[in-house]
Amino acid sequence: MAALLGGKGSGEYKENLKGKVWVFPDNVDTDVISPSRYLENLQEMLDHTCESVIKEFPSKVQDGDIIVAGRNFGCGSSRETAPAILQEKGIAAIVAESFARIFYRSSVARALPVLEVNEVSKEFQTGDEIQINIPNAEITNLRTGKTLKGKKIHPILLNLLKNGGLEKQLLAELKENK
Amino acid sequence: MSGQTIAEKILANHFLSGSDIKPDDIIIAKLDLVMSHIGTGKVVIDFRKIRPSKIRKVFDPNKIVVIFDHYNPAPSERWASVHDLIRNFVKKQGIKNFYDIKEGICHQVLPEKGHVRPGMLIVGGDSHTTTYGAFNAASCGLGNTDLFYSYVKGELWFRVPHTIRFRITGKLPPSVMSKDIIIKIAGDHTAEVATYKSIEFTGDTMENLSIASRMTMSNFALELGAKFAFGVPDQKVVDWVKERTTEPFELVKPDPDAIYEKTYEIDVSDLEPQISCPHTVDNVKPISEVAGTKINQAFLGSCTNGRLEDLEIAAKILEGKRIHNDVRMIVTPASQEIWIKAAKSGVSETLINAGAVITNPSCGACFGALGGMLAPSEKCISSSNRNFQGRMGSAAAEVYLGSPATVAASALKGEITDPRDL
Numbered sequence: 123m124a125a126l127l128g129g130k131g132s133g134e135y136k137e138n139l140k141g142k143v144w145v146f147p148d149n150v151d152t153d154v155i156s157p158s159r160y161l162e163n164l165q166e167m168l169d170h171t172c173e174s175v176i177k178e179f180p181s182k183v184q185d186g187d188i189i190v191a192g193r194n195f196g197c198g199s200s201r202e203t204a205p206a207i208l209q210e211k212g213i214a215a216i217v218a219e220s221f222a223r224i225f226y227r228s229s230v231a232r233a234l235p236v237l238e239v240n241e242v243s244k245e246f247q248t249g250d251e252i253q254i255n256i257p258n259a260e261i262t263n264l265r266t267g268k269t270l271k272g273k274k275i276h277p278i279l280l281n282l283l284k285n286g287g288l289e290k291q292l293l294a295e296l297k298e299n300k
Numbered sequence: 301m302s303g304q305t306i307a308e309k310i311l312a313n314h315f316l317s318g319s320d321i322k323p324d325d326i327i328i329a330k331l332d333l334v335m336s337h338i339g340t341g342k343v344v345i346d347f348r349k350i351r352p353s354k355i356r357k358v359f360d361p362n363k364i365v366v367i368f369d370h371y372n373p374a375p376s377e378r379w380a381s382v383h384d385l386i387r388n389f390v391k392k393q394g395i396k397n398f399y400d401i402k403e404g405i406c407h408q409v410l411p412e413k414g415h416v417r418p419g420m421l422i423v424g425g426d427s428h429t430t431t432y433g434a435f436n437a438a439s440c441g442l443g444n445t446d447l448f449y450s451y452v453k454g455e456l457w458f459r460v461p462h463t464i465r466f467r468i469t470g471k472l473p474p475s476v477m478s479k480d481i482i483i484k485i486a487g488d489h490t491a492e493v494a495t496y497k498s499i500e501f502t503g504d505t506m507e508n509l510s511i512a513s514r515m516t517m518s519n520f521a522l523e524l525g526a527k528f529a530f531g532v533p534d535q536k537v538v539d540w541v542k543e544r545t546t547e548p549f550e551l552v553k554p555d556p557d558a559i560y561e562k563t564y565e566i567d568v569s570d571l572e573p574q575i576s577c578p579h580t581v582d583n584v585k586p587i588s589e590v591a592g593t594k595i596n597q598a599f600l601g602s603c604t605n606g607r608l609e610d611l612e613i614a615a616k617i618l619e620g621k622r623i624h625n626d627v628r629m630i631v632t633p634a635s636q637e638i639w640i641k642a643a644k645s646g647v648s649e650t651l652i653n654a655g656a657v658i659t660n661p662s663c664g665a666c667f668g669a670l671g672g673m674l675a676p677s678e679k680c681i682s683s684s685n686r687n688f689q690g691r692m693g694s695a696a697a698e699v700y701l702g703s704p705a706t707v708a709a710s711a712l713k714g715e716i717t718d719p720r721d722l
Contacts, residue, residue, distance in 0.1 A: 153686070153689065153690055154688065197525070200425060201443070220495060221495075222525060223495060224427055224441055231449075292448070292452060293350065
């Protein structure tokens, strides 16, 4: 768990992202993303993430892919292994109709971009290509050409994403003040 | 300026750059208490990244509580090593408020030991930290990175939440419990009715509930998405807290002209027991529609319903009887204090004689990694707060959530049973 949580993260912040879409339903919970029975073993966690919702997800997901989900994504436990596993699997951003509070907070803290866009899951099929502009909260389905506008990320939180997340910000701050 | 809700008042009191706040503002606030359990292990590892090593200090060792509850006693070498890592850290940092494997679940032990008082702003590395709302504290869960930041800085960003209100009225029928009310709310208003929001539970039903029953509501409120979940700020809270601490405190009450985003009215006079069916908490049916579903396991415990009154109602139902032959009943008291009281009053003996297994205080079977796991195709009736797919073992198993009375009645009959029928 420890190795994973300190893992590769989301890399450099990019304003514009493009990637292949995985569509998830409403109420995807943290036990689906990071089942309790695999919390002991990093490789098992990676091999089984989200399989109860999309069986081929753990074996087929690729670096730069983007999740498009329904409502209440990431509900349940506060375990940060949930966003961490998705980052480790290469997920570059998550666009959902709504997020559970702790999952949203932890994603921002880990510099994983999360965008709220109404009705977004109805506009996509798994395999579509999506283009995202993060500061404008604008997304486009490149197959259908349809563009949707979401809720803009609060400037303070956007800054946190740009700075590489809360831990990076904290360590930099401590270095300055030592 | 209009009046303020409880959440707005507490956040304004802790805001580091003034006191003028409104919903959707993002503020930096001072923390009164930081709680963490097994997740402390990650904090310890993060601390090693702080250079130079001499500045690796927590913000205030007296404002941190560390407790073991998920893996008690350590079920594997790995968790034993994490415990070891945390014990050393706690010693080195001078964190005196450390509770090792014997005490019980964080959300029960912290109030019992007097760490939770009205008006406090508390964060915890556990989602059900909302439980302390029953004591008029603003408290919420967060992940490991936010936890690390809190440990070092003693402050954190918060989005000021909108507040919704549930006004609950009417006398609860016999054998119907506060758990049934909160499950009913989940069913009627979905598992995201309170996402990002602060809840205030009000009304005469709430006033008449015990502190334990109110804790059940504030705890389960997290499953509705809540950030904070306040019970009624009344004399019951004052009396309960005064028994546990000599620290001063004052109740925080909402202003009469506070602005609520929405108020929901709920009359419980005719409420029947409610069940959250697999695999979401808001897949709710009245018990009459699921009664007769065969079960393999009955779990009575967790931070939702592992308190003395929960064990007592189960003992009352099972007194002098034997649970069904095909059912395993697991009882896990939420704390050592509860366990001792249940042992002294004869409640434990009654449950054991009825065929239940009583375990040491811990999170127990609730989170599917410490025992009481389910095989594929098995069904469990549980007094806990999550019935997610795979939560208690196999992803092909099913978990049904209900009140402690429903759990006991179902254990007795071997199938989901209305406790009012006994």
